[in-house]
Amino acid sequence: MRRCAWFVILLVGVSYAQNKQILYGFTEIPQSLLQNPGGKISNDWYFGIPLLSHIHANGGSSGVTIYDLFAVDGENFNTKLERVVYSLKPTDFFTFNQQLEIVSGGFAFDPSYNKNQYISFGLYQEVDAIIYFPQDYAKLVYEGNQNNINRPFRLDHLNGTSELISVLHIGYNKVVNDKFTYGIRGKVYNSITNINSLNNKGTFITVNGDNNVYDHIFDLDLSLKTSGLVNLTTDSDFETKDITKQILFGGNLGLGVDLGFSYQINKQWYLDGSLLDIGFINHGKHVENYELKGNYVFEGINPIFPEVGSGQTADEYWTEIEQEFEDLFTIDTTKTKYTTWRPIKLNTSLNYTFGKRVSKECDCTFDDSGYLNRIGLQLYAVNRPKLPQVALTAYYYRRLLNGLSIKAAYTLDSYSFSNIGIGMSAQLGGINFYIMADNFLNFKNIYNAQSLSLQLGFNYIFTKDED
Template sequence: MKSTCLFFMLISFLSWSQNKQILYGFSEIPQSLLMNPGGKVTNDWYFGIPLLSHIHVNAGTSGTTVYDLFANDGLDFNLKLGKAIYSMQANDFFTVNEQLELFSGGFAIGSSYNKDQYISFGMYQELDFIGYFPKDYAILAYEGNQSNINRVFDASDFSARGELISVLHVGYNKKVNDNFTMGVRGKIYSGIMDINSTKNRGSFVTVNGTNNFYDHIFNLDLQVRTSGLSAVTDDNVSSDKVVSDIKKGLFLGGSLGLGFDVGFTYQLNKQWMVDGSLQDVGFIGHSKDVENYGVKGNYVFEGVNPIFPETGSGQTAEEYWDEIENEFEDLFEVDTTNTKYTTWRPIKLNASLNYAFGKKRDKECNCLPDDDGYQNAVGLQVFTINRPKQPQMALTAYFFRRIFKGLQAKATYTIDSYSFSNIGFGLSANIGSMNFYIMADNFLEYQNIYNAQSVSLQLGFNYIFKKNED
């Protein structure tokens, strides 16, 4: 009970998503190929500065913000807590997504006069968590069952998953013709840690009874599956061992899985362009260090019925009571198994429609304008991610501008589960061959970061080589 309460609180703090709406389609940044392997390639080769080439954190809550709960406003904390519990729904969620690129690179291949293919590769580490607000559990803990007779508490309200993985990937991009580019990226996942509890079923309800005041009806089918967790939960394990286990897991020593990304870009005419991609179509087979916990059973409790002695010889209700205790123990007994299991990666779908305009007027050069000749672009992007309860969607409108040579900026406006007022901004700057980019969203909320429903930040450094610098 206590740890349940603590868990509610913890997930309320760790409220974080994983849309990278600013990076998507930002073809000057090599990492945009990770979002669409069939995106446009604008360099001949590049490598990411190790550990610094792509740092991404993204956090969001569709419900109560940290500020709602912890503002130093003199209001009673418990009133605020109650308000948060009642205002949130079971579909409200908290997510965290973090990625760190360990290394990456890419190079064009093909005939020397027409390098129409591009190989990119790399390795990144990713942490992904989503937890839904366990509304019915929270209400039960907050109110008890006295004021909730006949209310069915839904056990499926508890739904969460988290994973720590590393991904080794190689992508192939081919410019099929002047208008069409496509690409695919193969991925090997190494699951370092995984915990998921997304298929809980059942209910608890107290109804008016016949033999006694109530019938307490338990119907539970709960399951938590974990892999790689004992490395950190086992008390006897030293921190050195934990670090070495994580390192091993990072470099394909964990539970392995396979997946792919696929995408395309199609130039409708000089100014209009559509693209789309699917990311992380794949699975991880959890086989290492698997521990699963399950609680399953049905029981109706209506109190203890002492069997009064038939003969007055002192026979007691002990046996009957033992039976009830056994029933309860059976019901709540946690079955621990080591059965291997498979998780699917959260599939992401991206698509966008883009319009470029405003040609650069170059007085000195009379060279042929390539398709980068437009200085501005506007467009609409759609992002969808498959989540345990239901997919999450985001719609983004953007404005892209080449400010001057080697400096591009993109501003976005996004509508999603978190808010209708998400303004994002990103910059990519090239100084010689060094590329630096930084992007963040929810700028309107930065006046008070604790009140943000979601924040997202990406930055990185690359070394980019272009033969035909524009």
């Protein structure tokens, strides 16, 4: 039962997947500029409905699903747990990403009245977390050490990070000519809370002992860094106003930049790309770090209880053992400042447009209506503590009616090779609504999906066609 509880906590207790392959390049949706500040723009101005303009949630696991453990198929749970423990690798991970746009807006301008420049701005909140599977920790918990004498368990398998931030941003988009557009976005990061345990080292090994049955040898270099937590958990004078201040840029601050471009190769082919979150956060407020370093030998617990009448109770005996164990390991607590780097993301795509709208009256095309269809390939990559995550997407876009467009995407990524997603953007008057989701093949049994993503939002848009 203890093994079961431990592993469930590992799966659901932590929650980094930020690929928005359907939103990327969906020019009718203003939030696509957050994926490429140099992307094409199809509106004169817009503002996002506060707290509703962009809602995003994405979570996943690279090597196991809930169904693998809890499927009602008659198989023993311990058998499933054993299969999962031995199938996962230290590079497998569990991720969660959530974004909520608080306010946003944008407008076109130009002194020459061509309106080939565009300013966009906003504020959003984000939760972002990843933990790698601690393989040797899991095997030690599952097997115990009695059957693993002289086997070193690697402690560097423990790696994870989690943070809650708010981001204030402003972007500039410039149409240089008919072929080239570029953009840049500046960001101010406000880290509300951060927890990370990276670059751990060390081993644990059990050997036959001299003074007891076994000796347990620890070679430790472990650390946990936190900011924005100690004041929430230990400061009795901390009030609601202090939390509000911490959320509204009273936390640990950092700076970042996004870069992007679009290049029209010819009438039907174009190339675009972006680099996002090139930046850092300095953590100096409400910092508390924990370090456990050194070489330790623990000779184990003498299993013989004190004799009756010796004056020592069983509770006192175990308290003494616990104290000996605590005295052996010295955890250093520090207030040392530290810096975290944002996970840099790469997007690039090659696109082909085709299909003009045909007039039934003259059997000719509307030359100024643009192409109705688009296909393309998009590459996405994000920097991770151990290995970059990469995804390749093939998509089809179709403008069905004025104000109604859809996009379907097939993605190969770190989670699966069968990710099919669909997105829709609809506009009625000035109100724009969009919704997107992926992994449709798993909707019949979402517990067997290795990742799930949902995006939706409402904006008020004044389009260029309304000039």
